[in-house]
Amino acid sequence: MFGRAQRRRLWNGLFVAATVGATLVALVALLLILWSLITQGAAGLGPAIFTEDQPAPGSPGGLRNAVVGSLIMCGLGMAIALVVGIFAGTWLSEYGGRSRYAHAVRFLNDVLLSAPSILIGLFVYEILVRPFHGFSAYAGAVALAFLATPIVVRTTEDILTLQPGALREAGMALGATRAKVIRSIIWRGARAGLMTGGLLGFARISGETAPLLFTSLGNQYLNTDLSQPMAALPTTIFQFALSAYDDWRQLAWTGALLIAVAVLGINIIGRFLAREARPK
Template sequence: MFDKKSAISLSNPIYKRRQVFNRLMLGVSFAALIFGLFWLFWIIWTLIEKGSSAMAWSLLFESTPPPGGQGGLLNAIVGSVMMAGVGTLIGTPIGILAGTYLAEYGQRGWLAPATRFLNDVLLSAPSIIIGLFIYAVYVAQVGHYSGWAGALALAILVIPVVVRSTDNMLMLVPNGLREAAAALGCPKWKIVMSISYRAALPGIVTGVLLAVARIAGETAPLLFTALNNQFMSLNMNAPLANLPVVIFQYAASPFEDWNRLAWAGAVLITLLVLGINILARSLFRQK
């Protein structure tokens, strides 16, 4: 008869080898965790240490100053909110509808797998490529930089994130719910609207929030599309100030006051992204 006690005894060489290997891998995993957290906290501490000197109410209520002057980042914050908002409004419906087709209507044929593959490619594409694309098809045609061009670049970055999250969340909805509604004579579009969307809503909204967090700090596409504006402007058809580009330009400048504003802007973006991620994981957490 099999002796269970002897199987888990240290005298058993197989059990002893597995126990040593298990402890070794746990130690390596814990060391990797500490290594990653060390750099994360170092980055956050550096941001707070460098940016705290410029953190003041004027940062939110005054426009970017000339070298040696006093000011804040109001025009850059307003421009970023405008372009991110328009980009989200453009990209979210497209992403949700595309994800809905993939999950609800694309079970057969080659189109859905090919679309998922291309969406994954777009999801991992460097953002500077998106900026160059919008520059070629829009900025170069109209002859000037603008907030609309920046919003279009950000919308293209939003779409693959929303497509992926919508597709994944709808695929998790049990088919039994759809079949029960179909058995009662419910048309396909109403099944999607009343059952699939309702069940997957927390995941879809989370994907949209994560897309907003991604575009909040994108600099490369805005350099080729919206560029920057030293003054307060609400005109989306002209160069528009934005926080990522201001941080890039001020951090590379030789002026110490601009360097401090760059660090403060980096703190603002970090807090924004952190807040959006916390909101996405807590507000729509399944009870």
């Protein structure tokens, strides 16, 4: 029979082996995904990807209209999410505290954070597409904003809560109002963390497809009119990947590689900023 110390060492060894094995499985899966994207998508990289629009089957072309559309809708969606998310997160951290209303807001934010993106798309379709009888980039940006806002709210509250209370006391001791202290001291001290929240929100929405299928729909031409349907990389990838044309499937792989590289780069920058934002 094993002694107590031997049983503890055995269970500890089994637990460590299980965690290491799970980590290796996740890393292998990630490497396989990246390898498939690189091997399948790198062949389509070239200047035409960023200078030419969606082609007809069998014709040369690129993804300019989709790239520009994604940048426009993600940019507008993040502008909405940053304004709403930073103010909401600031209220939760600085004013709401442990009140019942603050707990309700946090609960609803968590629900929205875990809501399926297709439900967000259907909701925005009912309020911004169906009543106006047309798809638009405005509706797509609002759908993306709904997905990014909970992330910004959560990160804003967390990073502001980490700011030392001495900063607030020092500002108020000098005669500044609470709002002035938050704007001029707390937000400035948490600037890197707030940027991290924005980057994480952008990474979250940059690959969303379902909400855009119900809102912006897509456009085979370059379009900057926000009141009209607009192309986006995720929807174009969805359309091209299901096609029977080899050149369209190649563009789908290349578009997927572009999104993967963008999300990976944003996450690396976000990690760096989060490390810099930690109190010394």
